[in-house]
Amino acid sequence: MSDALSQPMASNSFGTNPSSAEQHNAPLLQLVDITKRFGGLSAVKDLSFSLQQGEILGVIGPNGAGKSTMVNLIGGSLAPTSGTIFYQGHDINRLPPHRRARLGIARTFQLTQPFIGLDIRENVMVGAFFGQRGLNRTGASRVADEVLERVNLAHKATFKGSQLTIADRKRLEIARALATNPQLLLLDEVMAGLTSTEVAQAVELIQQINKMGVTVLIIEHIVHAIATVSNRILVLHHGQKIAEDEPSQVLSDPKVIGAYLGERYAKERRAE
Amino acid sequence: MAFGQILVNWLLLGSLYGAVALGVSLVWGIMNIVNLAHGAFVILGAYAAFWMYTQLHIDPYISIPLTMAFLFIIGWIVQYTLINRVIRAPFLVTFLLTFGLDLLIIDLVQQIFTSDLRSVNTIYAGSGLDIGSTHIAFDRLIAAAIAIVLTAALNYFLTHTREGNAILATGMDRDAARLMGINIRNTYALTFAIGAALAGAAGAMLAELYPFNPSNGDAFKLRAFAIVILGGLGSPWGALAGGLVFGLVETVVPLIPGVGPGYDDAIAFAVLVAVLIFRPDGLLGKPFYR
Amino acid sequence: MILRTKTAPTAKAPSLKQREERGWLWSLLLGLGILGLIATIPWFGDSSALHTWTLILMFVILAQSWNFIGGFTGYSAFGNVAFFGIGAYTTGLMLLSHQPFWLGLIADALVAALFAFLLGLPVLRLRGHYFAIATLGIxxxxxxxxxxxDIGGGGGGLMSLPLPSLDAYVGFFYAFLGLSLLCLLITVFLTRSRFGYALIAIRENEQAAEALGVPTYWYKVGSFVLSAVPTALAGGLYAYWATGFDPDTVFNVGISAEMVLLTYLGGSGTILGPLLGAIAFEYASFQLQTSGFSLHNTLLGLSIAIVTIFLPQGCVRLIQEFVRKPAPQSTxxxxxIEGVRRVRRFIAANGI
Structure with a gap:
């Protein structure tokens, strides 16, 4: 598999787990004082955090807290009003989304939209063709089959996008992103609308992806799932960071309970 | 030409443009449909006025209510029976459909009235006010007044009547409007019919002011969109403002040395693309209908 | 991942896969067959058949090349006739300055490509209605x-070219045929290649395509140029073939609408759609014309209304729906019956 990255810290993420101390010191992704205003409204305000290689960071917060805006800022579909985003130590503020994708930043979309004119394998091949360099049709097809196997969609490789269930659409989103051979995977509500069994499968899938060396940033409303899967959790409220810590700490933080989780959740937790 | 005359010509032309663009702006803003048949509606209006003038001897300005009623009915039927069927289809489908209607209507008008140049010669044509060296033709002055009255009336209708509010609400959020008990099909038909009626009024003015033939509607096609985009899809007043700005551009550009007359569509195109790229919401800002 | 979701039996997958793989091949063979049949017309038909089919092939090319930007990339170019006109006038000017015809066609292709590129840079930043209106404006x-x-020099832009020799008309016919064959091959390439996948991805979801690493803007410009060149070449061939034309003919926006109609009638974004749509509509149109019905715009307008309202997905998709995976062991x-049912469902779901 070819490697699309030319940065010094680049490593092939599939199968190799980065372990050198140097890579663990410098963050893979760093947001510095990021603000995004739409008219008078600040969707994200003075947001700073960093993400280490190999981590899973969960992001929670009420609707309209700025979570998706944050993913759009990192992915490049939106430009920040102020602040800087560093990826592997480089300022990527000015890079368009496709350049970021080639550097190894992949993302899913909250509203899944398969390319319905293509079948499932071809959907994934788009990611392989453009996220990685120099693949021919056979190579892209092989990558697609590998990835589909991994997300358990291989048996539907020739289906059309319109024939998929919600859970399968979410898998397809992940598969397309994985086919770009990412270093960093941004997951925007990939569990919304799934049954509890499907959520468990998704959690397992994300852990597997992470074990292969992909750093994950995940936005989710299903608190128990995100608490299971994340190393750290960041809480957004009105576009600002109100907490960032280990899952257990964050979930018992009174500020977080007040802003997002609610008293009932806190009681249930204490009861457990 | 004297400066005063240029100013007067510009104001009169600009308000006529505003009248032509008014219906396009309404239909586009509310229904998100670019009505390429608008030019054909204008031509229908012109021929309706012409027919009433030659057969019934009614002055085109006096017969405007009748012309508008005629176009209102046609607009209602077209929307209710044709466009409503593709309203949820990709926009190119409605775009293509209205273009097809344009071809169809113009071809039919040509069959009925031939492609001869027609004109309405009222007794007061040519007379007007003379202020110093500046000539203000009565027929143009009346047209400008009608344009302003129509704009104000549409604005009042949208903001102060029940039906108008329903139209605005539908334009803002179709699904929410439906939940509030608004009949979307009827509201769309009403919107489209009003757009067609406004085109009819513009057509009557056209008949009064210029000689015309069936293919003249094309001249307004591109201009109307340039005007709407200039003014933004904001409000009836936006269309009028767009008309004035566009009238200014069209008055001034041929005066630039080396350009000369004849580039109306090129000007419209240049204005269109420039505005779309630099000020996508129009000169007046925020898209309000959408 | 060990967890299996409820699925179709895995045994079904390989057969399905084969069908998908063969779909494009069948379309290609069928397309080649149709063009092959048309190729025999100069032997069997008279001069009026040659004339008719030359023009039909021209519209086939126009529809096929509109399909690149409109069908694959999903950008509603409504001004592709501009490239037709550019081709006609460039070739015409070359001929008037006593250059050989082939050189005129090369210049025609280069000018159109350059023009599409320079124009695509601003207008492909626009979307939807705005893109359609801007291209119409062009x-x-x-x-x-x-x-x-007065580029043609004959007053009002009218251009008159030297008459080609009488036996050149068979040559024109085969030139149009060759060009439509080329367009067919390009279309097949688009359904199978990295470039084509990118265009389809842009059509379906530009933001997602961009996020997967597709430089969407440059691919859009690329497909615009790809669409412009055959259109312009058809214009160049038409110029010499017709010998006289004016701007109202070769820049007629009605031709743009016709390109869209023909593609929609056959099936936008499909391999055979533009070919079949163009042949069906133009042949019918010529038949009507010879039987005395001269209102071309009325016919065009009515057909547009019928196709957009009843058949926006096109005939080819209906046929695909009809032949799609019949249940095993069914008579x-x-x-x-099942096919008819499926087609009716399909129309109900996608039509009105």
Whole structure:
């Protein structure tokens, strides 16, 4: 598999787990004082955090807290009003989304939209063709089959996008992103609308992806799932960071309970 | 030409443009449909006025209510029976459909009235006010007044009547409007019919002011969109403002040395693309209908 | 991942896969067959058949190349006739300055490509309605420019070219045929290649395509140029073939609408759609014309209304729906009924 990255810290993420101390010191992704205003409204305000290689960071917060805006800022579909985003130590503020994708930043979309004119394998091949360099049709097809196997969609490789269930659409989103051979995977509500069994499968899938060396940033409303899967959790409220810590700490933080989780959740937790 | 005359010509032309663009702006803003048949509606209006003038001897300005009623009915039927069927289809489908209607209507008008140049010669044509060296033709002055009255009336209708509010609400959020008990099909038909009626009024003015033939509607096609985009899809007043700005551009550009007359569509195109790229919401800002 | 979701039996997958793989091949063979049949016309038909089919092939090319930008990339170019006109006038000017025809065609392709590129840079930043109107504007503005500057030299832009020799008309026919064959091959390439996948991805979801690493803007510009060149070449061939034309003919926006109609009638974004749509509509149109019905715009307008309202997905998709995976061991009568049912469902779901 070819490697699309030319940065010094680049490593092939599939199968190799980065372990050198140097890579663990410098963050893979760093947001510095990021603000995004739409008219008078600040969707994200003075947001700073960093993400280490190999981590899973969960992001929670009420609707309209700025979570998706944050993913759009990192992915490049939106430009920040102020602040800087560093990826592997480089300022990527000015890079368009496709350049970021080639550097190894992949993302899913909250509203899944398969390319319905293509079948499932071809959907994934788009990611392989453009996220990685120099693949021919056979190579892209092989990558697609590998990835589909991994997300358990291989048996539907020739289906059309319109024939998929919600859970399968979410898998397809992940598969397309994985086919770009990412270093960093941004997951925007990939569990919304799934049954509890499907959520468990998704959690397992994300852990597997992470074990292969992909750093994950995940936005989710299903608190128990995100608490299971994340190393750290960041809480957004009105576009600002109100907490960032280990899952257990964050979930018992009174500020977080007040802003997002609610008293009932806190009681249930204490009861457990 | 004297400066005063240029100013007067510009104001009169600009308000006529505003009248032509008014219906396009309404239909586009509310229904998100670019009505390429608008030019054909204008031509229908012109021929309706012409027919009433030659057969019934009614002055085109006096017969405007009748012309508008005629176009209102046609607009209602077209929307209710044709466009409503593709309203949820990709926009190119409605775009293509209205273009097809344009071809169809113009071809039919040509069959009925031939492609001869027609004109309405009222007794007061040519007379007007003379202020110093500046000539203000009565027929143009009346047209400008009608344009302003129509704009104000549409604005009042949208903001102060029940039906108008329903139209605005539908334009803002179709699904929410439906939940509030608004009949979307009827509201769309009403919107489209009003757009067609406004085109009819513009057509009557056209008949009064210029000689015309069936293919003249094309001249307004591109201009109307340039005007709407200039003014933004904001409000009836936006269309009028767009008309004035566009009238200014069209008055001034041929005066630039080396350009000369004849580039109306090129000007419209240049204005269109420039505005779309630099000020996508129009000169007046925020898209309000959408 | 060990967890299996409820699925179709895995045994079904390989057979399905084969069908998908063969779909494009069948379309290609069928397309080649149709073009092969048309190729025999100069032997069997008279001069009026040659004339008719030359023009039909021209519209086939126009529809096929509109399909690149409109069907694959999903950008509603409404001014592709501009490239037709540019091709006609460039070739015409070359001929008038006593250059050989082939050189005129090369210049024609280069000018159109350059023009599409430079124009694509601003207008492909626009979307939806705005893109459609802007491209419509290009065609109108060019028509006006050519007329006002009198590019043809015959007054109002009218251009008159030297008459080609009488036996050249079979040559024109085969040139159009060759060009439509080329367009067919390009279309097949688009359904199978990295470039084509990118265009389809842009059509379906530009933001997602961009996020997967597709430089969407440059691919859009690329497909615009790809669409412009065959259109312009058809214009160049038409210019010499017709010997006389004016801006109102070769920059007629109605031709743009016709390109869209033909593609929609056959099936936008499909391999055979533009070919079949163009042949069906133009052949019918010529038949009507010879039987005395001269209102071309009325016919065009009515057909547009019928196709957009009843058949926006096109005939090819209906046929695909009809032949799609019949249940194993069903009789042909069952398949027929099932196919008809599926088509009716399909129309109900996608039509009105």
């Amino acid at each position: 065609a109108e503005a060019l028509r006006e420019f050519v007329a006002v500057r 042909s009568a069952h398949r027929l």
